[in-house]
Amino acid sequence: MFNALVVNKDDEGKTSAAVEELSLDRLPEGDVTVAVEYSTVNYKDGLCIGPGGGLVRNYPHVPGIDFAGTVEASDDDRYKPGDKVVLTGWRVGEAHWGGYSQKARVKADWLVPLPKGLDTRAAMAVGTAGFTAMLSVMALEDHGLKGGPVLVTGAAGGVGSVAVAILSALGHEVAGVTGRPETADYLTSLGATQIVAREEINETVKRPLEGETWGGCVDAVGGEMLARVLGQMQYGASVAAVGLAGGANLPATVIPFLLRGVNLLGIDSVMQPYDNRLRAWERIAKDLPMDKLETMIQPATLSDLPALGKDILKGQVKGRVVVDVNA
């Protein structure tokens, strides 16, 4: 028997989430059974735990879009009992039972062996948000970062915090945009050299082109913020578009692309091929300072999740929530 956070849907379509004890035969099909140690709270998890079920495709459902743990049983030659593994993406926690559980059963193809230098807790302090931050940094590097400061929007959130820490560790000047001025010291401790108030970007004069300020950008916010940032990029600079915490509509013009050669790079962490995932996790182990990662962590247990799901949708979570599923 094991514990998991289960989301149920009643006949009227109302969803509710609670910790339940389940037997192993309830786990979905897969080649590898994992004793989960840690999971995290991402924006998508907030949607899946919350009313209406968000992205959930089947009920009852166990959310948790990422996890790290130890292989317990495996029908696949690549993994054997005792191996440490990490999972992000592949619609786990949406269409397939996820990490808010002491056990998970998944396809071997979805897993990555934990790289040297990361334990399961550190891997989930990074989690999907941090993995996506690293994919964003790699995409900016591939397109050539310009000389000016790199802007990170939604800086105090999960993707933003890890992006600030990685970019700073790589020697870039980093400007963090936040709507929470009280997080300035936290962002500075992660390596931000400049704190930009959310209104400074959103409420500037709304011209299609403004001063050439940023040498690159990791954008976790989308919407009006992304539209404004596009017009502030240096000539030929790139924006890695990660999220939509500030809205899905993009009220922009084509002018920054035509007159400044700005690149808008879409980042998707869900369907990344194995080699890319492995490369990103190895870069995380090498380039993300573990002491900074430690300062981002907010610990949680399975029973804390319904409340934390609400907080993340309101943009009230700072850094990374690490869920100890055995606590």
Ligand code: NDP
């Ligand atoms: P968080 O909630 O941890 O961070 C989002 C941050 O955005 C908040 O902390 C806040 O930062 C800022 N924010 C929130 N609401 C608004 C608003 N209305 N206007 C402006 N800024 C706002 O979420 P994550 O960092 O985990 O995820 C960020 C986004 O990235 C989400 O949309 C998520 O779905 C997406 N994502 C996409 C992935 C992909 O594969 N493409 C993978 C992972 C996440 P502050 O308080 O500093 O202003």
